[in-house]
Amino acid sequence: MTISPFRSDILKGKVAFITGGGSGINFGVAKALASHGADIAMMGRREDVLEKACTELSKLGVKTFFKGGDVRNPEACLAALDATAHALGKIDILVNGAAGNFLCPPEVLSPNGFKTVVDIDLNGTFNMCRYGYKYLRDTHGLIINISATLHYVGTPFQAHVSAAKAGVDALTVNLATEWGPEGIRVCGIAPGPIGDTEGMKRLAPGDTGEKMKKDIPLRRFGETSEIGMAAVFLASSAASYITGHTLVVDGGQWLTKPPMVPRSMVEQMMAKSLG
Numbered sequence: 001m002t003i004s005p006f007r008s009d010i011l012k013g014k015v016a017f018i019t020g021g022g023s024g025i026n027f028g029v030a031k032a033l034a035s036h037g038a039d040i041a042m043m044g045r046r047e048d049v050l051e052k053a054c055t056e057l058s059k060l061g062v063k064t065f066f067k068g069g070d071v072r073n074p075e076a077c078l079a080a081l082d083a084t085a086h087a088l089g090k091i092d093i094l095v096n097g098a099a100g101n102f103l104c105p106p107e108v109l110s111p112n113g114f115k116t117v118v119d120i121d122l123n124g125t126f127n128m129c130r131y132g133y134k135y136l137r138d139t140h141g142l143i144i145n146i147s148a149t150l151h152y153v154g155t156p157f158q159a160h161v162s163a164a165k166a167g168v169d170a171l172t173v174n175l176a177t178e179w180g181p182e183g184i185r186v187c188g189i190a191p192g193p194i195g196d197t198e199g200m201k202r203l204a205p206g207d208t209g210e211k212m213k214k215d216i217p218l219r220r221f222g223e224t225s226e227i228g229m230a231a232v233f234l235a236s237s238a239a240s241y242i243t244g245h246t247l248v249v250d251g252g253q254w255l256t257k258p259p260m261v262p263r264s265m266v267e268q269m270m271a272k273s274l275g
C-alpha cells in the first residue's frame with residue numbers, strides 16, 4: 001500500500017464516477033480518490049461486487065453510490081450518470097476503467113470477439129465521455145481514461161485490446177483539445193502489470209507472471225494503490241495544467257527488452273578483449 005504524499009482532504013467536495021470500479025485496478029483508483037475525500041459513484045455489470053466495494057469505501061467517511069449497467073449500452077451509461085448526479089449532486093471526475101480482455105491469436109479470434117473488446121474498452125469509453133460531458137462542463141471536471149501500454153509495440157495475442165486502447169488514447173488527445181476550452185481536462189493512465197488483478201490472471205496465468213518480473217526494470221509488479229495514486233495526482237491541483245497526456249505507470253516495462261545475450265557472456269567477451 002502506497003503512503004500518500006497528499007493531504008487526505010484534497011478531493012473533499014469532489015464526486016468521482018468510476019466504471020468497473022468494484023474490483024481490481026479500478027477499485028484501487030476508487031479507494032485512493034475516496035481516501036483523499038472524494039465521494040464515489042460506480043457503475044459495473046455485477047451489482048453485488050459494486051455493493052461490497054461501496055460498503056468498504058463508506059467506511060472512509062465518504063458518500064457512495066452505485067448503479068448496475070454495461071458501458072456498451074449508451075442508455076445504461078446515461079442512466080448511471082444521471083442517477084449519480086441526482087444522488088451525489090454533480091460529477092467532477094469520470095474514470096473510464098471498465099475493460100475486457102483475454103489472450104487470443106488474431107488469426108483465430110472471431111470478429112465478434114474482436115468487436116466485444118472494442119465495444120467495452122473503446123466504445124464504452126466514448127459512451128461515458130459523450131454522456132458525461134454535460135456534467136463535467138458544469139464542474140470544469142476531469143476524465144481519466146484507463147489505457148494500457150500493449151499498443152506501443154506489437155504485443156502478441158493482444159490485437160483486439162491493442163486496437164481498442166490505441167483508440168482510447170486517440171480519444172484522450174482529441175477530447176482534451178475539443179473540451180479544453182470548456183475547462184475539462186482529459187488524461188489517461190496506462191498501467192503495466194499490476195499484481196493480484198483479474199487482468200493479470202488472464203494475461204499472465206500460472207507461473208508466467210514470476211518470469212515476467214525479471215524483465216521489468218523495477219523487478220516487481222505494480223500495486224493497485226500505485227495506479228490509485230496516479231489518479232489522485234491527476235485529480236489534484238498539482239496537475240491543473242496537464243491535459244491530453246497518458247501517464248505510464250508500469251515500472252518501465254514497455255521500454256525494455258530481455259538482453260540479447262546473458263551478462264556472463266558479455267563479461268567473458270570483455271575479459272577477452274580487455275586482456
Ligand code: COA
Binds near residue numbers: 100114
Ligand atoms: N478467446 C477467444 N474468444 C473469446 C474469448 C477467449 N478467451 N472469450 C470470449 N471470446 C469471444 C466469444 O467466443 C464471443 O465471440 P463469438 O460470438 O464469435 O463466439 C465473443 O468473444 C463475446 O464473448 P462473450 O463471452 O459473449 O462476451 P461477454 O460480453 O459475456 O464477455 C469478455 C466479455 C469476453 C471480454 C469477458 O472476458 C469479460 O466479461 N471480461 C471482463 C473482465 C476482464 O476481462 N477483465 C480484465 C481486464 S484487463
